[in-house]
Amino acid sequence: MSNSIDNPILRDSNLRREIITGSNEERRAVETIVSHFKDHVDWIDIIETPVDTWFEEECVIMGSQETYRCVALPYTRTSRVYGKFAKGRVNDNEVFIETPSEDTIVFIEYPREHDLAKYVVLELIEKYNVSAIVFYDKTPGLYRRTVVNYSPLYSFESGSPVPIPIVSVDYDSFRKLLEKGGYVEIDVKTRMVRNTVGRTVLFGINGGGSGEIHLTAHHDHWFTGFSDNLVGLAILYRLASNLKNSWNGPDLVLISYTAEEFGSPGYASWYWSWGSRYYLELLEAKNYIEKVVADINIDAIYDYPIEIYGNPVLAKCIDKISDSKSIYRGFDNMDFDSYSYSLYGVPSLTLTSIESLKPIYHSNYDDGRGFNYTIIDDTYKRIVEVMKCIGSNEYSFEAFRKYLINSFGDQVPLETKTLVTKTISLINNIEFIREITKQFFTTTYTLGLKQESISGIFSDILFLNKILNNIEEYRGRVVEAYCLNENILYLNTGGGIDRKELLPVIINTMIRRTTKHSKKLNDLIYTAINRMKQCN
Numbered sequence: 336m337s338n339s340i341d342n343p344i345l346r347d348s349n350l351r352r353e354i355i356t357g358s359n360e361e362r363r364a365v366e367t368i369v370s371h372f373k374d375h376v377d378w379i380d381i382i383e384t385p386v387d388t389w390f391e392e393e394c395v396i397m398g399s400q401e402t403y404r405c406v407a408l409p410y411t412r413t414s415r416v417y418g419k420f421a422k423g424r425v426n427d428n429e430v431f432i433e434t435p436s437e438d439t440i441v442f443i444e445y446p447r448e449h450d451l452a453k454y455v456v457l458e459l460i461e462k463y464n465v466s467a468i469v470f471y472d473k474t475p476g477l478y479r480r481t482v483v484n485y486s487p488l489y490s491f492e493s494g495s496p497v498p499i500p501i502v503s504v505d506y507d508s509f510r511k512l513l514e515k516g517g518y519v520e521i522d523v524k525t526r527m528v529r530n531t532v533g534r535t536v537l538f539g540i541n542g543g544g545s546g547e548i549h550l551t552a553h554h555d556h557w558f559t560g561f562s563d564n565l566v567g568l569a570i571l572y573r574l575a576s577n578l579k580n581s582w583n584g585p586d587l588v589l590i591s592y593t594a595e596e597f598g599s600p601g602y603a604s605w606y607w608s609w610g611s612r613y614y615l616e617l618l619e620a621k622n623y624i625e626k627v628v629a630d631i632n633i634d635a636i637y638d639y640p641i642e643i644y645g646n647p648v649l650a651k652c653i654d655k656i657s658d659s660k661s662i663y664r665g666f667d668n669m670d671f672d673s674y675s676y677s678l679y680g681v682p683s684l685t686l687t688s689i690e691s692l693k694p695i696y697h698s699n700y701d702d703g704r705g706f707n708y709t710i711i712d713d714t715y716k717r718i719v720e721v722m723k724c725i726g727s728n729e730y731s732f733e734a735f736r737k738y739l740i741n742s743f744g745d746q747v748p749l750e751t752k753t754l755v756t757k758t759i760s761l762i763n764n765i766e767f768i769r770e771i772t773k774q775f776f777t778t779t780y781t782l783g784l785k786q787e788s789i790s791g792i793f794s795d796i797l798f799l800n801k802i803l804n805n806i807e808e809y810r811g812r813v814v815e816a817y818c819l820n821e822n823i824l825y826l827n828t829g830g831g832i833d834r835k836e837l838l839p840v841i842i843n844t845m846i847r848r849t850t851k852h853s854k855k856l857n858d859l860i861y862t863a864i865n866r867m868k869q870c871n
Contacts, residue, residue, distance in 0.1 A: 342711070343371055344569035345703070351565070356533035356555045356598040356610070357388035364554055365534045368568070368591055375575040376538040376589070384613050386533040386598035390526045394502055396469070396512070398519035403508040405469070406478040407523050408452075410496035410602055416440065417520045418466040420512060423459065428785040430458040432465070440467045440519055442509055445479060446784070449696060453483045454784045456501055467500040467521050471509040472698070479503050479698040480557045482597045486604040487782045489669075490820040491612070494604035496527070530600075533593030535610050538575060543583035544726055546628040549681075550574060550587060550718070551672050553595030553610065553634070559702040562692050564595070566711060567633035573715050584726030585628050590614070592672055595634075611675035619679060625769075629725045630683035631718055632673040637692040638707040641714065644668045645684030646677065648768050650734030652724035653684065656717040666738070666791045669778045674790070680773030682730075682765075684721070686714055732762050739792060747800055748842055750849045754793070758856060767863070774855055779818045793852055795823050799845045802826075806834055806841075823848060 344350060349367040354360050369379060394405040398420070419436045423443035432441055441459055446452060452470060459465050472479055485497045500523045504512075512519060533555070552567030559565075571589045578587065592610035599609035618624045629649070641661040645653050653663060667677045668685060676683035688710070695701050736759050743755050758775075761767055771792065779798040780788035789798045795818040802809055802816075802824075809828050816824040824844055828837060 342569040342572060344572050345561070345565055347371070350554070350568070351559050351561070351702075353558055354555050354560065355388060355390060356384075356594040356596070357386045357528060357531040358390065361534060361555060361593065365536055368536055368554060371572060372538050372575055372589075375572075375579050377541045377579070378539040380537040380539075382535040382537065382614055382617070384533040384535055384593050384598075384610050385600055386531055386594050386609065387527070387529050387600050387602055388531055388533075388598055389528070391524075392526060393522065393524040395522050396502070396504060396508070396519055397522070398512050399515040399517060401511070401515075403504060403512065405502040405504050405508075405521070405523075406480055407525055408470070408480060408501040408503060409482045409597055410484070410527065411500050411502065411523055411525055412496060412527065413524050414500050415520065415522045416466045416500055417518060420516050420519050422513065425455065425784065428783070430455055430462065430784070432459070432463050435463050439463060439465045440469065440521065441465050442469045442471060442512065445470045445472050445481075445503075447693065448786075449479070449481045449693075451784055451786060452481050454487070454782070454786070456483050456497060457485070457487055458784070460499065465499065467502070469509075469521070470501070470503045471506055472503075473506050474694065474700070475506050477695070477698050477700050478505055479696075481697055482606050484602065484604040484606060488817060488820050489605045489780070491599070491603055491605050492601065492820070494602045494606065496602055533598055533610060535593045535614055536591045538571075538589040540575065540579050540582055540587040540589070542586045544585040546626050547586040547588050548584070548628050548722055548725055549590055549630040549676070550722075551590045551592060551611065551630055551632045553592040553672065555593055555596050555598070557596060557697050558699045561701050561703045562637040562706060563635045563696065563701055564633070566636045566706075570633050570636070570711060570715055570718065573711075574718065584722065587722075595672060607670070608672050608675050611672040612678075615675050615679050624679050624681065627676070627681050630673055630676040630681055631721055632671055632683065632685040633687075633714065633718070634671050634685060635687045635689045635692050635696070636710055636714055637688045638705070638710060639688065639691070641710070641717070642687050642689060643684060644671065644673065644687070646682040646772065647734045647738040648682050648730050648732065648765065649684055649721075649725070650731040651729040652721045655720050655724055660713070661717075667776070669788070669790055677772060677776050680769035680776075682769070682772075686717065728765075730765050730768075732764075732768070735768055736762050742791060742797055743800065746804060747796070748846050748849065750846050750853070751796055754849050754853050754856065758792075761860070770859060774859060775852060777818050779816055779823065782815045782817070785812070794818065795848050796845055796852070799824065799841055799848065803838065803841045803845070806837055
């Protein structure tokens with residue numbers, strides 16, 4: 336345990352502060368990180384990454400001649416608003432204001448799933464045309480910072496800042512403002528900077544095998560960012576300091592990404608993991624992505640259980656680190672940098688404990704309090720085990736086949752069965768699994784506070800199949816589903832529409848999506864055959 340506590344990354348004051356992509360603080364943090372790693376690696380490189388960034392300079396709320404500290408949420412613009420205090424609430428996935436007025440400043444509790452905050456914002460603006468929104472958490476003294484984008488979609492290309500101030504206060508301030516009521520004023524000063532530069536740092540350890548394994552974390556973070564993600568960076572440091580002279584597998588590239596929390600150009604609504612997406616775009620453009628054997632990502636490590644997200648082809652490696660202290664969650668999760676690798680077909684996994692961290696996630700309380708230090712050593716050992724397994728090419732094609740079989744079952748249209756059967760029949764080497772992952776791994780989700788999402792191969796069909804098999808649960812709802820930023824379904828199940836009317840709509844949509852994927856799969860097979868002919 337002392338090894339973990341004494342890790343220099345966790346003690347360095349240049350790192351134990353808010354580090355925003357593209358900032359002077361990030362530049363200093365990168366210099367600090369390099370100084371810690373330089374004696375333990377064979378080479379270092381820095382990838383300058385184009386980012387659009389944002390900074391808070393001041394945030395205060397004034398009410399009844401008292402001033403309270405607040406925290407601005409990105410991408411709030413500089414503004415000053417004056418309005419009447421009102422309390423909001425979420426009830427049965429709808430947002431309400433108890434006493435709305437023309438100039439309402441609404442105070443509302445953070446949803447447990449913090450990413451849903453943007454849907455609270457969108458609904459409050461649309462339904463009530465509020466002047467400002469103040470989130471609070473019931474934990475005393477806790478402030479939280481969550482990016483809120485003024486778009487209901489998750490898009491890599493487009494988005495926009497919110498048109499009104501969105502801020503956070505601690506619970507004590509909220510209670511005092513609630514008691515006094517009346518009018519309040521919010522004064523926010525922020526700075527938005529376009530076309531600046533974030534810095535991703537690469538550290539290389541030369542191995543004795545072919546290809547390279549990426550070991551990834553991120554250094555940008557809100558507040559102190561202890562678990563999210565100084566701990567990840569500390570584990571990378573330990574890997575580097577212990578493995579330089581003993582590792583003989585594939586080359587290792589340890590990467591500390593910028594712009595994981597936000598920074599995507601154009602203030603895109605898929606604002607996170609931009610640093611990893613940008614770097615992989617560079618590798619793809621140089622035809623280098625095939626050399627990346629796998630990615631092992633570390634993010635938001637706090638306490639047990641350790642949650643594992645990973646490509647089923649890595650099942651043998653995942654089995655080696657699975658025990659009573661861990662949970663396998665599924666293929667991959669859109670919240671992590673490993674997802675960027677999956678989009679390029681690279682087998683990847685993330686080790687996290689995001690569920691245990693959620694009560695203090697993206698807050699000033701993520702400063703090491705309550706942290707279970709034994710989890711650092713444990714996570715380190717699990718990563719080394721996975722690295723050895725990947726270095727030995729212990730892939731599980733059968734696990735990938737079973738994943739597809741179990742995902743779809745028998746209750747799908749014949750066309751979809753044919754697509755899945757053909758895909759399964761082709762899974763006999765890692766190159767084809769990589770190509771299937773690259774072409775067909777996506778996320779499908781619904782909009783709104785009752786958001787659902789599925790990530791996986793043919794996620795759009797998986798999602799439609801879920802609705803088909805649970806149609807009664809969707810009765811009375813408007814279901815608008817997107818595969819990334821492509822609309823695939825708009826279903827209004829209210830107004831007395833019965834099951835017999837709904838089922839053909841869903842089934843026909845499944846068939847259309849299946850046809851689209853079948854064409855792409857056939858093109859993939861045709862390309863593979865031509866390559867084989869050229870080789871012969």
